[in-house]
Amino acid sequence: xxxxxxxxxxxxxxWFGLALGLVLMVVFFFGSLSVFDREIDRWAIPDTRYEPxxxxxxxxxxxxxxxxxxxxxxxxxxxxxxxxxxxxxxxxTARSWGAYTTHRDPVLTLFxxxxxxxxxxxxxxxxxxxxxxxxxxxxxxxxxxxxxxGFFYPLHYSLTIxxxxxxxxxxxxxxxxxxxxxxxxxxxxxxxxxELFTFRPNKSAQRSMLDVHNLTGVAALPFHFFFAFTGxxxxxxxxxxxxxxxxxxxxxxxxxxxxxxxxxxxxxAGSAAPMASVDAMVLEAxxxxxxxxxxxxxxxxxxxxxxxxxxxxxxxxxxxxxVQLAGEGIHxxxxxxxxLREDPPPTLVARINEFLTGLHLQHxxxxxxxxxxxxxxxxxxxxxxxxxxxxVEKRKRQHAKQGVSGARIVDALAVTTVTGMLVATLCMLVAxxxxxxxxxxxxxxxxxxxxYCFWGAWLLASVHGLWRTAPVAQAxxxxxxxxxxxxxxxxxxxAPLLNWITTGDHLARTIGAGYWPxxxxxxxxxxGSVLALLAARKLQxxxxxxxxxxxxxxxxxxx
Amino acid sequence: xxxxTLTRSHLTRSHIVARTALALLGGYVFTWGVIAAGTALMxxxxxxxxxxxxxxxxxxxxxxxxxxxxGFAAHKLRRVALVLVGGGALLSAGAWLLQQxxx
Amino acid sequence: MHDALMLLAALLxxxxxxxxxxxxxxxHWTQARAAAPQPAVxxxxxxxxxxxxxxxxxxxxxxxxxxxxAVLVWCMTLAASTLTVAFTLTWRAxxxxxxxxxxxxxAR
Numbered sequence: 063x064x065x066x067x068x069x070x071x072x073x074x075x076x077w078f079g080l081a082l083g084l085v086l087m088v089v090f091f092f093g094s095l096s097v098f099d100r101e102i103d104r105w106a107i108p109d110t111r112y113e114p115x116x117x118x119x120x121x122x123x124x125x126x127x128x129x130x131x132x133x134x135x136x137x138x139x140x141x142x143x144x145x146x147x148x149x150x151x152x153x154x155t156a157r158s159w160g161a162y163t164t165h166r167d168p169v170l171t172l173f174x175x176x177x178x179x180x181x182x183x184x185x186x187x188x189x190x191x192x193x194x195x196x197x198x199x200x201x202x203x204x205x206x207x208x209x210x211x212g213f214f215y216p217l218h219y220s221l222t223i224x225x226x227x228x229x230x231x232x233x234x235x236x237x238x239x240x241x242x243x244x245x246x247x248x249x250x251x252x253x254x255x256x257e258l259f260t261f262r263p264n265k266s267a268q269r270s271m272l273d274v275h276n277l278t279g280v281a282a283l284p285f286h287f288f289f290a291f292t293g294x295x296x297x298x299x300x301x302x303x304x305x306x307x308x309x310x311x312x313x314x315x316x317x318x319x320x321x322x323x324x325x326x327x328x329x330x331a332g333s334a335a336p337m338a339s340v341d342a343m344v345l346e347a348x349x350x351x352x353x354x355x356x357x358x359x360x361x362x363x364x365x366x367x368x369x370x371x372x373x374x375x376x377x378x379x380x381x382x383x384x385v386q387l388a389g390e391g392i393h394x395x396x397x398x399x400x401x402l403r404e405d406p407p408p409t410l411v412a413r414i415n416e417f418l419t420g421l422h423l424q425h426x427x428x429x430x431x432x433x434x435x436x437x438x439x440x441x442x443x444x445x446x447x448x449x450x451x452x453x454v455e456k457r458k459r460q461h462a463k464q465g466v467s468g469a470r471i472v473d474a475l476a477v478t479t480v481t482g483m484l485v486a487t488l489c490m491l492v493a494x495x496x497x498x499x500x501x502x503x504x505x506x507x508x509x510x511x512x513x514y515c516f517w518g519a520w521l522l523a524s525v526h527g528l529w530r531t532a533p534v535a536q537a538x539x540x541x542x543x544x545x546x547x548x549x550x551x552x553x554x555x556x557a558p559l560l561n562w563i564t565t566g567d568h569l570a571r572t573i574g575a576g577y578w579p580x581x582x583x584x585x586x587x588x589x590g591s592v593l594a595l596l597a598a599r600k601l602q603x604x605x606x607x608x609x610x611x612x613x614x615x616x617x618x619x620x621x
Numbered sequence: 622x623x624x625x626t627l628t629r630s631h632l633t634r635s636h637i638v639a640r641t642a643l644a645l646l647g648g649y650v651f652t653w654g655v656i657a658a659g660t661a662l663m664x665x666x667x668x669x670x671x672x673x674x675x676x677x678x679x680x681x682x683x684x685x686x687x688x689x690x691x692g693f694a695a696h697k698l699r700r701v702a703l704v705l706v707g708g709g710a711l712l713s714a715g716a717w718l719l720q721q722x723x724x
Numbered sequence: 725m726h727d728a729l730m731l732l733a734a735l736l737x738x739x740x741x742x743x744x745x746x747x748x749x750x751x752h753w754t755q756a757r758a759a760a761p762q763p764a765v766x767x768x769x770x771x772x773x774x775x776x777x778x779x780x781x782x783x784x785x786x787x788x789x790x791x792x793x794a795v796l797v798w799c800m801t802l803a804a805s806t807l808t809v810a811f812t813l814t815w816r817a818x819x820x821x822x823x824x825x826x827x828x829x830x831a832r
Binding site: 063067070071073074238241242245246291294295298299302304305308309311312313315316320409411412414415418 | 636640652653656657660661664668669670671672673674675676677678679681682683685686689690693694713716717720723724
Binding site for chain 3: 256258259260261262263277278280281282284285383384385386417420421426428430431434435437438441
């Protein structure tokens with residue numbers, strides 16, 4: 063685009079980095095929170111504050127529950143447009159039953175995929191799920207939102223915009239731009255190794271912002287690159303649905319070949335058959351894993367073609383000790399319990415793919431690595447945020463002189479996505495503690511109310527940000543930053559306090575009992591409060607010093 | 622007369638739009654071609670289907686990154702458009718032909 | 725407990741490694757050692773020490789976990805160590821001087 067290659071790379075980094083950086087702040091922040099999504103679920107749903115349990119008896123507990131699971135209104139609505147005619151009141155033919163446990167989740171989630179009669183595409187299924195307490199089989203009330211795994215996590219990979227998967231596409235585009243920003247950033251950064259440890263807070267705002275931007279970007283460069291890359295690999299089938307469109311015939315042929323090779327029938331036989339003891343199958347699977355020297359727990363259990371003569375049960379080992387997700391699948395004939403197939407060791411390509419997806423999806427049991435992941439994610443947030451700050455600092459004097467409001471708008475957007483996002487997150491947790499146990503009739507259910515509080519708080523924070531960044535148009539520091547930092551400091555103390563008041567689980571109790579999911583969440587918020595307070599004070603001091611002469615303008619990418 | 626490389630004063634909105642479209646959409650077409658051809662070729666050569674698919678995705682994403690950068694870095698707009706869009710179309714056609722043989 | 729100690733050792737080795745690599749650079753040497761001149765042979769020593777410490781860190785990670793996890797843990801310790809060394813140089817540079825305790829300090 064420009065005669066000089068480096069100039070083009072810098073232009074791309076600045077402008078696409080700015081535009082998508084706003085989205086990436088959200089992706090990185092909620093990605094960091096998602097490392098501990100199940101722990102946040104425990105904080106949000108006090109009824110589930112007990113220890114993780116092994117997979118309970120399928121025959122005695124899970125099978126009777128599976129038979130009663132039906133899709134709720136939202137799940138029915140998802141397929142309403144895909145049928146000719148009305149949906150039945152009750153779905154009877156279950157394609158599959160699935161259950162999976164993790165070492166971090168006390169509750170167990172059951173999934174059922176039902177055949178949809180009159181569906182336009184015969185592959186269409188309607189999905190239902192239920193969360194139970196595995197100690198008793200009692201279901202979690204439907205209106206409890208799993209704020210971690212059911213909101214923050216989907217926010218991370220799809221911005222919760224499910225309509226035509228638009229949210230997935232926005233996040234995917236942002237991830238591609240993240241890769242671009244990393245490559246162009248390295249190209250722009252002339253002294254990348256020499257300045258690896260450089261941070262000069264005593265120099266101009268622009269210099270110190272750029273130093274932090276470079277430091278947080280380069281120190282965790284492999285992390286940032288691999289997470290953006292593997293995120294795209296995980297959802298590549300959404301962005302490039304080649305094998306369901308252009309190469310669909312090839313895909314279908316492969317499925318038939320595979321069904322013959324593996325002995326796992328692709329279609330139902332059409333004749334009913336009873337189910338043998340799945341508990342016995344689980345024991346056999348565990349015996350075989352132990353015989354291979356990899357004793358383990360069941361991670362994922364699936365029953366395919368439920369109730370049919372062609373039905374089979376697949377049991378996978380939980381991959382807590384390595385990066386790959388579940389593996390070592392063993393498949394049993396559902397009606398007799400005989401072993402149909404033991405999955406062979408994975409191919410090299412399969413192992414590479416499992417490594418890449420597994421390092422992103424994190425089913426492993428390793429607390430240090432999880433916390434290091436959070437550090438990496440927050441470093442990514444710092445990198446993006448300081449990039450935004452640098453953009454504003456560099457241009458605000460120039461824009462003030464020209465009477466242009468570009469820098470002010472970017473600063474307002476930065477307030478929205480940096481501090482505004484934190485305000486919204488904390489408000490949602492506060493609302494979670496303050497809302498009544500079940501909403502009165504006529505009100506949206508509790509989980510929806512929590513979401514409204516999140517989005518409403520974010521909207522308010524962005525309005526406040528727009529209003530209180532006016533001084534940027536005169537090249538001054540926006541008071542919005544300090545004000546929102548103070549709000550965060552307050553909210554991050556109120557939330558743990560409310561946790562104590564409404565559940566009795568104060569820090570002395572949770573730390574004393576070693577119940578780290580809740581203790582960790584409270585401690586994280588309190589630490590955040592201290593940092594927000596320090597930031598607010600620092601901003602106040604900087605504003606007082608601002609009377610001095612303006613700092614010289616720095617070119618990013620020039621020494 | 623259009624200039625393909627610019628000074629700041631020539632950075633028109635239409636040029637930026639053209640470059641962005643080329644890099645994003647042209648890059649997408651090229652990547653689709655790489656993934657389709659890669660999947661069909663590797664499966665045809667005996668690799669397991671999902672392995673061929675996943676390896677093509679892994680390579681494809683890196684290809685998309687490169688194509689995006691090339692869309693902006695390349696001096697001649699028309700040439701890189703030809704390579705990305707034309708190349709992508711050719712690769713997709715090749716994949717389709719190969720599929721006819723395999724199915 | 726044994727695993728936890730090994731991982732702690734890996735973290736510390738990574739930290740020391742990054743510290744030594746930082747100190748092998750003029751500007752950071754000056755920050756940590758208050759303008760004492762840096763002998764040329766010391767630069768090579770520091771780089772070697774740094775590389776060795778990082779390798780030791782990787783070995784410790786591999787002793788605790790399966791290779792696929794160990795590699796990730798090690799990479800992330802490098803990130804944590806780089807950030808720690810950078811912030812230490814900014815605010816408590818003389819602390820890094822501990823890593824080169826056998827050299828003399830400059831006049832303050």
